[in-house]
Amino acid sequence: MEEIIATIRLALRALARNKMRATLTMLGIIIGVGAVIAMVALGQGAQEQVQQQIASMGSNMLFVGAGSMNRGGLRMGWGNTQTLTRDDVDAIMRECPAVALAAPGTGTGAQVVFGNDNWGTRVNGTEPQYFEIRDWPMAEGTPFTQEDVTLAANVAVIGETVRKNLFGAVAPVGQTIRISNLPFKVVGVLTAKGQSAAMGDDQDDTIIIPITTLQKKITGQNWLRYISVSAKSKAASYAAQQQIQALLRDRHKIRPGQDDDFGVRNLADLAGAADAAGAVLTLLLAIVASISLLVGGIGIMNIMLVSVTERTREIGIRMAIGATESDVHRQFLIEAVTLSFIGGAIGIMLGLVTTFLIPRVLGWAVSVSMIALVVAVVFSIMVGVFFGFYPARKAARLNPIEALRYE
Amino acid sequence: MANAVTSTAEPVAPAGTTNDAVIRVEEVHKYYELGTNRVHALRGATLEIFRGEFVAVMGASGSGKSTFMNILGCLDQPSSGRYLLEGIDVSTLNKKQLAAIRNQKIGFVFQGFNLLSRTTALENTELPAFYARVSQQERLRRAKAALEMVGLGDRMDHFPSQLSGGQQQRVAIARALVNQPAILLADEPTGNLDSRTSVEVMEIFQRLNNERGLTIVLVTHEPDIAGFAKRAIVFRDGKIKKDDRVLNRSIAENVLKTLPALED
Numbered sequence: 001m002e003e004i005i006a007t008i009r010l011a012l013r014a015l016a017r018n019k020m021r022a023t024l025t026m027l028g029i030i031i032g033v034g035a036v037i038a039m040v041a042l043g044q045g046a047q048e049q050v051q052q053q054i055a056s057m058g059s060n061m062l063f064v065g066a067g068s069m070n071r072g073g074l075r076m077g078w079g080n081t082q083t084l085t086r087d088d089v090d091a092i093m094r095e096c097p098a099v100a101l102a103a104p105g106t107g108t109g110a111q112v113v114f115g116n117d118n119w120g121t122r123v124n125g126t127e128p129q130y131f132e133i134r135d136w137p138m139a140e141g142t143p144f145t146q147e148d149v150t151l152a153a154n155v156a157v158i159g160e161t162v163r164k165n166l167f168g169a170v171a172p173v174g175q176t177i178r179i180s181n182l183p184f185k186v187v188g189v190l191t192a193k194g195q196s197a198a199m200g201d202d203q204d205d206t207i208i209i210p211i212t213t214l215q216k217k218i219t220g221q222n223w224l225r226y227i228s229v230s231a232k233s234k235a236a237s238y239a240a241q242q243q244i245q246a247l248l249r250d251r252h253k254i255r256p257g258q259d260d261d262f263g264v265r266n267l268a269d270l271a272g273a274a275d276a277a278g279a280v281l282t283l284l285l286a287i288v289a290s291i292s293l294l295v296g297g298i299g300i301m302n303i304m305l306v307s308v309t310e311r312t313r314e315i316g317i318r319m320a321i322g323a324t325e326s327d328v329h330r331q332f333l334i335e336a337v338t339l340s341f342i343g344g345a346i347g348i349m350l351g352l353v354t355t356f357l358i359p360r361v362l363g364w365a366v367s368v369s370m371i372a373l374v375v376a377v378v379f380s381i382m383v384g385v386f387f388g389f390y391p392a393r394k395a396a397r398l399n400p401i402e403a404l405r406y407e
Numbered sequence: 408m409a410n411a412v413t414s415t416a417e418p419v420a421p422a423g424t425t426n427d428a429v430i431r432v433e434e435v436h437k438y439y440e441l442g443t444n445r446v447h448a449l450r451g452a453t454l455e456i457f458r459g460e461f462v463a464v465m466g467a468s469g470s471g472k473s474t475f476m477n478i479l480g481c482l483d484q485p486s487s488g489r490y491l492l493e494g495i496d497v498s499t500l501n502k503k504q505l506a507a508i509r510n511q512k513i514g515f516v517f518q519g520f521n522l523l524s525r526t527t528a529l530e531n532t533e534l535p536a537f538y539a540r541v542s543q544q545e546r547l548r549r550a551k552a553a554l555e556m557v558g559l560g561d562r563m564d565h566f567p568s569q570l571s572g573g574q575q576q577r578v579a580i581a582r583a584l585v586n587q588p589a590i591l592l593a594d595e596p597t598g599n600l601d602s603r604t605s606v607e608v609m610e611i612f613q614r615l616n617n618e619r620g621l622t623i624v625l626v627t628h629e630p631d632i633a634g635f636a637k638r639a640i641v642f643r644d645g646k647i648k649k650d651d652r653v654l655n656r657s658i659a660e661n662v663l664k665t666l667p668a669l670e671d
Contacts, residue, residue: 002543017525317521320482321582322510322538324503401482404521 004334011335014307025303026343028296029383033347033376035289038354040372043282045365050278053194054271060100060234061133062241064092064227064248067262081261082223083252089227095247098240100232103130104211106225108218112207113178114166121162123179123207125214126228131157133230141173141188144210152212156184159204160192180218184209237268290379296343297383304336304391315395316403329396336388337381344380348373428491429589429622430456430479435488437474437645448474450645451488456590459620461612463633463653466642473594475642476626480513480592481505493589510538514583518595520575522567528554528578529563535586546585553581557611573604580611584621591615593625597632603666609635610659635659 015022066084092102107124130136131143144155156177163172172186193203215222229244231237241264248262308315315328323331351373355366437449449471456462466472477483478490481497484505490497492512500508509515514535522531532550541549554563557577567575576596583591593612597605613635615621625636633639634657641649 003540006537313521314523317523318534319506320480320509320515321535322506324506327538401477404517
């Protein structure tokens with residue numbers, strides 16, 4: 001042990017002899033390790049953000065959308081069939097044991113006016129259990145009730161973005177707004193959810209009213225664009241998907257081999273896919289950053305080879321007075337590892353500083369993992385061992401007589 | 408100074424030495440393959456050196472004396488023949504064992520001093536003890552004692568660049584002695600030194616030889632320097648041509664008194 005410490009001290013002194021060279025050599029490792037840490041933090045930050053957003057859409061949530069229509073070979077886009085009905089919602093609640101709640105939904109774009117302000121937004125019609133399914137509490141006021149749905153009452157719950165744009169500092173609950181020229185009383189304000197990870201749109205830019213009111217007084221349509229469903233548990237969401245699919249195929253009289261006229265999307269699947277995509281992103285970033293670490297390692301090898309040549313005479317002296325091949329080998333290997341380790345340590349600091357700055361300067365999410373730090377250090381030491389090995393072996397294999405004669 | 412080397416009969420365990428051979432070289436040959444040429448550097452050298460001897464090895468360049476010294480120093484191995492160092496047949500040892508022999512049994516002093524630059528006198532002196540896995544405390548103690556013996560007790564923290572040639576050579580001698588070797592091999596130790604400093608180095612050698620009974624083998628091409636040894640060997644064409652006792656041996660201590668002191 002004492003021997004190793006003495007050798008490390010020797011290595012530090014040898015490196016201090018050529019400070020500029022040592023620093024430049026370390027720079028490769030510094031940048032490499034720093035990049036790995038920053039990139040992995042960035043990748044994981046993105047991954048976590050996506051996960052949070054998916055979670056914000058409602059736990060265990062499934063989404064049944066009206067499907068594409070196939071009319072004589074002409075296939076329309078999603079949401080064009082008119083086969084999804086209120087009865088389907090009741091049937092799902094009745095016949096799919098994995099389903100906890102289901103709410104009908106449809107929507108339209110509309111211009112909303114309050115006082116002198118107006119705002120174009122999306123008006124969605126649904127039923128009160130929708131807020132439960134989406135796990136979406138009120139920031140102010142209360143949601144509308146089942147009675148409001150039965151009566152097709154002119155009541156509205158507004159999203160945060162709408163509140164901001166229409167009301168500003170005014171308290172919205174109890175105020176009356178006009179949607180497509182109809183007066184609506186604001187009963188509640190939704191909590192902010194932020195951007196949707198799945199769709200990329202602003203989830204808070206919405207007004208939610210009873211579906212009956214929307215269908216009867218605004219759109220005049222009685223079919224649904226979507227049904228929001230919550231499964232009994234996260235584990236049950238796949239079963240729920242299967243059950244809904246089977247049920248709706250049966251109810252819509254779709255023959256085997258024919259395409260569905262609806263689509264069931266499962267948020268757990270979406271989360272899984274996003275997670276996988278995030279992991280690939282993290283891995284890619286880490287690989288790109290690792291390449292610079294590799295280049296740094298090659299720099300170390302290069303400098304160590306130069307150093308061995310320069311110090312041929314020193315190696316000869318050491319061998320003449322009794323250093324064994326393994327003594328010389330150890331000395332140069334430790335020198336290389338010392339270089340890469342110091343570089344790695346500075347690289348960690350650089351990586352952490354970068355990770356600290358990214359969210360503040362660029363506004364991107366980051367997540368520093370302890371594992372990434374440990375892996376970066378271990379990797380930098382391994383780079384030193386790997387790229388220091390050949391120069392060290394070259395030094396150890398020198399013939400002492402020739403080395404002593406070397407000028 | 409007169410050439411002190413004269414021919415006499417075969418020397419067998421000269422006076423002042425014990426009867427066991429520290430070095431025993433038997434019919435040693437050394438070839439080098441240089442391309443298709445084969446260079447025959449040593450053509451059957453046979454020699455015994457006893458404990459407490461002080462042997463000068465002379466010869467023109469190409470006479471094989473350097474090859475011989477490399478073999479004595481365990482830096483090289485004979486192509487054929489045997490070399491016994493304190494009874495150990497060195498010609499059969501592997502590299503690691505040779506390194507241990509160089510470390511434990513041989514002290515080297517070179518013409519060019521061969522100190523590590525930017526390393527203090529003390530650290531240079533310690534180095535063989537470091538490779539001998541001696542504890543740090545003991546290393547320090549031994550190195551200090553060795554430096555004091557060569558008269559550099561007050562220069563321990565100096566770097567080689569801050570020392571004169573003679574002082575550097577004395578550090579090298581201290582380094583050679585730190586592991587208490589069986590023999591001291593000096594390869595033209597005065598080649599880079601002026602005459603007074605050369606005699607000073609010889610004074611240290613003679614003192615070590617007299618007081619400690621240290622066996623010394625000294626390569627030189629200067630007959631004056633060979634005159635400080637007890638025995639002189641001359642190489643020619645890869646063979647030992649002469650092996651004589653030194654008559655009228657120069658005593659460095661006395662020679663120094665006749666030389667004018669130079670400012671250091």
